C-alpha cells in the first residue's frame with residue numbers, strides 16, 4: 166500500500182518523487198507558482214486547438230489513429246510548429262507507451278509536436294516518475310486525457326511472464342518486470358492466450374492506478390476534468406483497440 170497515493174500496488178517514495186519532480190520542472194523552465202491553467206500567462210497556450218474537453222481529446226486521438234491506419238496522415242509544418250512552441254506547450258493528451266521501437270504515439274495518433282505528452286518505458290507501467298510527469302502535464306499544461314497504450318506481442322510483458330515462471334533475467338530487467346508481474350499473475354488465472362491477457366491486464370491496471378493516484382490525478386478525474394483510458398496498439402495494421 167502506497168502511503169502517498171493509497172494505491173495497493175505502488176509504493177511511492179516522497180523524497181525520491183519530490184526530487185525528481187523538481188528536477189523535471191526546473192529543466193522545463195516552468196513557473197511552479199502558477200497553480201493551474203486558468204492563470205497561465207499569454208504565450209503558454211501556443212496551440213488553441215489543443216484546449217479540449219476529455220471527450221473531445223479522445224475523439225481527436227481516434228480520428229488521428231484512423232488517418233494513420235488508412236495511410237492518409239496530415240502533412241505537418243514543422244517550421245511553423247517550432248516557432249509556435251518556443252514560448253510554451255499545451256499538449257491535449259498524455260500517453261504512457263511502451264518503449265518498443267515499433268510503437269510511435271505521435272505517428273499512431275497523427276499528431277504533431279506540442280500535442281502529446283509522452284512517457285515511455287518498456288512494458289508501459291506507471292512508476293513514481295511517470296506519475297509525476299503526468300501530474301505535471303495535467304496540472305500545469307492543461308492536459309485533459311491520459312492514455313495507457315499497450316501493444317500486442319510486447320516483449321516486456323513476455324519477459325515478465327518468463328520471470329513469473331522462474332526464468333532468471335539479466336541486469337536490471339528483474340526490477341523492471343516486477344512492475345508487470347501482478348498483471349501477469351492475474352492473467353494466469355484466466356483462460357485464453359496468456360501474453361494477450363497479460364498485456365490487456367497490464368493496461369487496465371495502470372489505467373486504474375492513474376485514476377486513483379492522489380492527490381492530483383484522482384481529484385481531476387472526480388471533477389471530470391480528466392479522463393484516463395486504455396488502448397492496445399495492433400502491430401499488423403496500426404489500429405488501436407480501445408479498452409473499457
Ligand SMILES: [Zn+2]
Pocket residue numbers: 263264265287288289316318319320321322
Ligand atoms: Zn512492449
